[in-house]
Amino acid sequence: MPKIIVEVMPKADLLDPAGKAVANALQRKGHSEVTNVRIGKRIELHYANTPTEADLQAAKQIAADFLSNGVIEDVVNVIVEN
Amino acid sequence: MKIGVVTFPGTLDDRDAARAVRLAGAEAVSLWHADTNLHSVDAVVLPGGFSFGDYLRCGAIAAQAPVMESIIDAANGGLPVLGICNGFQVLVESHLLPGGLIRNEHQHFICRDQKLIVENVDTAWTNGFKLGQEITIPLKNGEGGYIADAETLNRLEGEGLIAFRYSEVNPNGSVNNIAGLKNKKGNVVGLMPHPEHAVEPGFGPDTSAAMRSGVDGLTFFTSVINQLVNA
Numbered sequence A: 001m002p003k004i005i006v007e008v009m010p011k012a013d014l015l016d017p018a019g020k021a022v023a024n025a026l027q028r029k030g031h032s033e034v035t036n037v038r039i040g041k042r043i044e045l046h047y048a049n050t051p052t053e054a055d056l057q058a059a060k061q062i063a064a065d066f067l068s069n070g071v072i073e074d075v076v077n078v079i080v081e082n
Numbered sequence B: 001m002k003i004g005v006v007t008f009p010g011t012l013d014d015r016d017a018a019r020a021v022r023l024a025g026a027e028a029v030s031l032w033h034a035d036t037n038l039h040s041v042d043a044v045v046l047p048g049g050f051s052f053g054d055y056l057r058c059g060a061i062a063a064q065a066p067v068m069e070s071i072i073d074a075a076n077g078g079l080p081v082l083g084i085c086n087g088f089q090v091l092v093e094s095h096l097l098p099g100g101l102i103r104n105e106h107q108h109f110i111c112r113d114q115k116l117i118v119e120n121v122d123t124a125w126t127n128g129f130k131l132g133q134e135i136t137i138p139l140k141n142g143e144g145g146y147i148a149d150a151e152t153l154n155r156l157e158g159e160g161l162i163a164f165r166y167s168e169v170n171p172n173g174s175v176n177n178i179a180g181l182k183n184k185k186g187n188v189v190g191l192m193p194h195p196e197h198a199v200e201p202g203f204g205p206d207t208s209a210a211m212r213s214g215v216d217g218l219t220f221f222t223s224v225i226n227q228l229v230n231a
Helices: A017-028 A053-067 B014-024 B066-076 B086-093 B150-158 B218-230
Strands: A003-010 A041-046 A073-081 B002-007 B027-032 B043-046 B081-084 B100-102 B110-118 B134-141 B145-147 B162-166 B178-182 B188-191
Touching (some): A003 A053, A041 A053, A053 A073, B002 B014, B014 B027, B014 B218, B043 B066, B081 B086, B086 B188, B110 B178
Parallel strands (some): B043 B081
Antiparallel strands (some): A003 A073, B178 B188
């Protein structure tokens, strides 16, 4: 299944409570080598055929307009995966 | 006087909002998320709940619903719109109000009677309050932490677009204690706490006068009616 993968992360300077909770749990488990955790989203857009350049551009637009909120999140990656 | 109350899949407080509208003296009209027709209402309430299961981001999918196309157009034309809790999140995701709402700083869902300071009375929904008045209405949310970039915050503070601030306790880590915002025109107001749950004696927050006698929320609805009558 051809896909476009969109990865969205909370902004770097933003509190990420879920990431913080996981980081705290890892500390409790003794994984002191892990200094921080941040949790984002991986969103798969599926296509019937291999996505074209136009599809990729459209996906980038969708990622910016709908899949992420620029106030609180960054789109860190939009890539085609066949 | 007709005030529309929108129901999205997952909306919870539409009945309470409609009841508040009726107690304030207007007719409540149910609006459906999939219908672009606003049925000639004079104002719109976007109630609380978990529209579309809070999937993607709170309010993000509701902001794309057909009814929102009509509401965004009408709001830009001056129609009074009040967004409560999830409705506030929908307004932010619709770009009718700036910024964003994220998970509460302490991670807990919070439900409490919350004191607020009224920071702006020059809006369709707050003109019945006194500037600086302290009111108490229920707050219940998991993702109520208001956030905006420094430039936006400066603009909000500079242009007086903050409608309500949390008093005594900041319950969710909102920047500058922001509980609610207005747009420049003052027709659009959004806030996390729930005015529609403090509209009838016996069912509101406790006050010094009597248990559950708090009805500070009713003023939101009488304010918009007053403004529409005097328009």
